[in-house]
Amino acid sequence: MISNKxxxxxxxxxxxxxxxxxxxxxxxxxxxxxxxxxLGWILTTLFIKGLGSFHLSLFLNDLIDGGLRNLIIGQFxxxxxxxxxxxxxxxTAGIYLxxxxxxxxxxxIRDLSDIxxxxxxxxxxxxxxxxxxxxxxxxxxxxxxIALAIMMIPVVINTTDNMLSxxxxxxxxxxxxxxxxxxxxxxxxxxKAAKVGIMTGILLAFARIIGETAPxxxxxxxxNYFSLNMSESFPxxxxxxxxxxxxxxxxxxxxxxxxxxxxxxxxxxxxxxGKFITRNKK
Amino acid sequence: MSVMKIKKFSxxxxxxxxxxxxxxxxxxxxxxxxxxxxxxxxxxxxxxRSMNRIHDLYPGNKYDGKIELLxxxxxxxxxxxxxxxxxxxxxxxxQVGMIFQKPTPFPMSIFDNVAYGLKIAGIKNKSELHxxxxxxxxxxxxxxxxHDRLDKSAMGLxxxxxxxxxxxxxxxVKPEVLLFDEPTSALDPISTGAIEELLVELKKDVSIAxxxxxxxxxxxxxxxTAFMYLGDLIEYDKTENIFLNPKEQKTEDYITGRFG
Numbered sequence: 001m002i003s004n005k006x007x008x009x010x011x012x013x014x015x016x017x018x019x020x021x022x023x024x025x026x027x028x029x030x031x032x033x034x035x036x037x038x039l040g041w042i043l044t045t046l047f048i049k050g051l052g053s054f055h056l057s058l059f060l061n062d063l064i065d066g067g068l069r070n071l072i073i074g075q076f077x078x079x080x081x082x083x084x085x086x087x088x089x090x091x092t093a094g095i096y097l098x099x100x101x102x103x104x105x106x107x108x109i110r111d112l113s114d115i116x117x118x119x120x121x122x123x124x125x126x127x128x129x130x131x132x133x134x135x136x137x138x139x140x141x142x143x144x145x146i147a148l149a150i151m152m153i154p155v156v157i158n159t160t161d162n163m164l165s166x167x168x169x170x171x172x173x174x175x176x177x178x179x180x181x182x183x184x185x186x187x188x189x190x191x192k193a194a195k196v197g198i199m200t201g202i203l204l205a206f207a208r209i210i211g212e213t214a215p216x217x218x219x220x221x222x223x224n225y226f227s228l229n230m231s232e233s234f235p236x237x238x239x240x241x242x243x244x245x246x247x248x249x250x251x252x253x254x255x256x257x258x259x260x261x262x263x264x265x266x267x268x269x270x271x272x273x274g275k276f277i278t279r280n281k282k
Numbered sequence: 283m284s285v286m287k288i289k290k291f292s293x294x295x296x297x298x299x300x301x302x303x304x305x306x307x308x309x310x311x312x313x314x315x316x317x318x319x320x321x322x323x324x325x326x327x328x329x330x331r332s333m334n335r336i337h338d339l340y341p342g343n344k345y346d347g348k349i350e351l352l353x354x355x356x357x358x359x360x361x362x363x364x365x366x367x368x369x370x371x372x373x374x375x376x377q378v379g380m381i382f383q384k385p386t387p388f389p390m391s392i393f394d395n396v397a398y399g400l401k402i403a404g405i406k407n408k409s410e411l412h413x414x415x416x417x418x419x420x421x422x423x424x425x426x427x428x429h430d431r432l433d434k435s436a437m438g439l440x441x442x443x444x445x446x447x448x449x450x451x452x453x454x455v456k457p458e459v460l461l462f463d464e465p466t467s468a469l470d471p472i473s474t475g476a477i478e479e480l481l482v483e484l485k486k487d488v489s490i491a492x493x494x495x496x497x498x499x500x501x502x503x504x505x506x507t508a509f510m511y512l513g514d515l516i517e518y519d520k521t522e523n524i525f526l527n528p529k530e531q532k533t534e535d536y537i538t539g540r541f542g
Contacts, residue, residue: 102341170382173336177380178399178451179372182339188398192389 043264050261053254058262063224063240066251068259070226074235075263078141078220079210081230082148087202090153094160099186110161116154122214124150129218141227141234144220148209155208159201163194200274207270211263213238237263284309285459285489286333287359289348293325293332296342302328305347306515308508310459312352315481315490317504317521319497321541324510326493330461333491334378335362335371351377354458376403379452383464385444387436392428395436395447399455418454421487422446423480442473449480453488460484462492466499478503497537501525509533 061067093113097106128147133139167190175185191198209215216222222239223232237259244256286309293303303325310316310333318326328337337343350359351374362374376399388395396415405411415432419425424446428439436447445465452460462481466474481490481503494500500507500521507524509517509532517524517533528534535541 168384168386170384170386171388173339173380174382174386174448175388175398176339177334177336177375178455179376179402180398181368181372184402189388195389 046257046261046264049254049257050264053258054261055258058255058258062226063235066255068237068240068255068262070223070235071237071240071259072262072266074141074223074227075210075237077228077230078144078216078234078236079148079206081141081145082152082209083202083206085145085149086152086205087156089149090156090205091160091198093153094157094164095186095191097157097161098164099182099190113154113157116150117158120214121151121212122217125215125217125219128215133219139219139221139233141220141230141232144216144234144236145230147215147219148212151212151215152205152209155205156202159205160194160198163197163201164190166197167193196278200278203270203274203277207267207274210270211238211267213242217242283312283352285312285352286310286491287348287350288329288333289350291329291332291345291347291349293328293337293346294344295328296340296344300513301344301346302513303332304513306510308515308518310489310491311506312489313485313487314505315485315492315503316506316508317500318491318493318508318510319495319500319536320510320516321536322495323512325513326508326510327463329510330463330491330493331380333362333459333461334375334380335365336375336380338371352458372402376455377457378459378461379455379457380461381445381448381452381463381465384468385441385448387439387444387447389437390435391433392436392439392447393432396451396454399451403455414454418450421453421484422450423476423483424450440473442469442476445469445473445477446480449477449484453484457488459489459491462490462494464493464495467495474499497525509536511536 058068059072060069062070093109097110097113101109125147128143128150132143132146136143171189171193172185175189176182180188216236216239220234220236220239222236222243223234225235227233227235241256241259241263244252244259247253288306288308288310291303291306292301294301306329308316308329318330320326331337332345333349345363347363348361349363351362352359362378365371365374379399388398390398393415396418397411400411400414405414416425416429419428424443427443428447436444439447445468449460449465466477469477478499481492484490492500492504504521507519507521508515509524509528509530511532517528517530519529523529524533525537528537
């Protein structure tokens with residue numbers, strides 16, 4: 001009986017499965033298309049409007065003269081200082097979690113860091129406002145950079161932790177077996193083995209914070225003038241986009257489009273660099 | 283003469299009630315190859331990994347008994363289970379090196395791989411470093427294949443070459459004992475043959491303990507063989523006796539392939 005059943009194919013059944021397969025495929029393609037369509041829409045609008053108002057002189061003048069120079073430089077300084085603060089702290093914490101931390105204590109820190117990673121950025125902005133801006137008597141570049149650093153730290157912790165966990169245990173043991181001490185094995189061997197992954201993760205974290213607005217909105221604010229003084233309100237591209245988009249004049253909104261376009265291209269370049277590094281070093 | 287004397291040694295992993303090794307007494311003879319054989323889970327790797335205390339990377343292990351290591355200069359033995367200080371661990375691991383199942387080249391150049399242990403040992407002089415690296419690579423039968431690309435990444439070598447590089451790296455610091463944890467089980471037969479020849483060559487300078495699942499390998503290269511089963515040492519003797527005239531029934535069953 002059993003062998004009979006096996007030899008007797010059910011064409012309808014097979015047909016049914018093929019049909020379900022086709023329907024599923026069609027649904028997936030449709031969903032992907034809907035997602036991509038919106039992305040394409042955003043990018044096309046951005047490119048058309050942005051390119052329409054784009055001019056090289058934007059890079060030469062400050063906002064007070066109708067350009068974006070001070071804002072772009074300011075945004076990079078804010079994100080750069082955030083990276084200088086955030087990368088060492090994040091990497092050290094990630095190394096601690098993966099190489100030294102054990103048991104409950106480490107897993108609590110890991111969970112906290114994961115929660116931090118999904119904390120709304122406006123909350124981080126509000127936090128820095130309360131603990132830095134209010135006590136120091138005003139918005140400043142430092143406050144903005146610190147808010148961005150707080151955004152960045154959990155991402156770097158997570159990347160470092162994950163990338164180090166991919167390094168095989170034997171590699172650490174081989175280092176120890178040659179007489180190296182634990183910290184030397186970590187610095188010389190483990191981090192080197194995980195270098196590409198960590199670098200990519202850091203670059204992506206940087207790309208993320210450079211496009212943030214909410215943490216800067218009431219921490220660094222923005223400035224119409226070129227400034228290197230981190231103790232006062234600091235020029236920020238993203239905050240200025242927010243301000244400009246709310247202005248009644250057409251010219252201000254055009255400038256906001258151009259700024260958005262430049263910001264998108266910058267973030268895209270950083271992201272692609274990350275991808276490029278991963279592909280080439282693997 | 284024994285370079286190591288394991289005496290009534292027991293070992294318990296953290297969080298486990300039963301010891302994984304019980305009351306092991308075993309010598310590692312100088313300038314000989316000692317093979318540790320036995321079915322999976324018999325504790326042979328655990329024993330090997332106790333001999334340079336690599337277990338201590340992970341906390342909570344329990345050691346009992348003694349593992350004595352010969353000091354070549356004074357001719358005296360000291361118990362490595364007494365070691366507590368970091369610098370003593372470093373010294374122990376320079377005396378007792380280790381090669382793993384999977385090749386473990388470091389992500390750096392071939393030269394830097396071999397020089398790594400030497401630099402840790404404090405050798406900074408460039409010409410001395412070069413001399414020692416060349417000597418180690420020649421001693422590991424790798425020099426001919428890599429002498430023109432010492433600055434290239436070690437990750438580009440084949441599996442067999444990587445394993446010989448790891449041996450060169452361990453040999454470079456001139457250890458007294460080398461521990462091999464199934465060094466050929468990830469390699470093809472030709473690379474395996476090369477490594478076996480190399481081991482026999484190396485025993486002029488170092489004493490070797492090797493864990494192997496391959497009984498032909500044990501019979502081909504070792505001078506002494508220890509058969510272990512479920513955490514006990516069942517039989518230890520000259521290799522030819524173990525394979526031709528085992529005294530214990532279990533040993534005979536294992537080497538004739540009746541279990542394991």
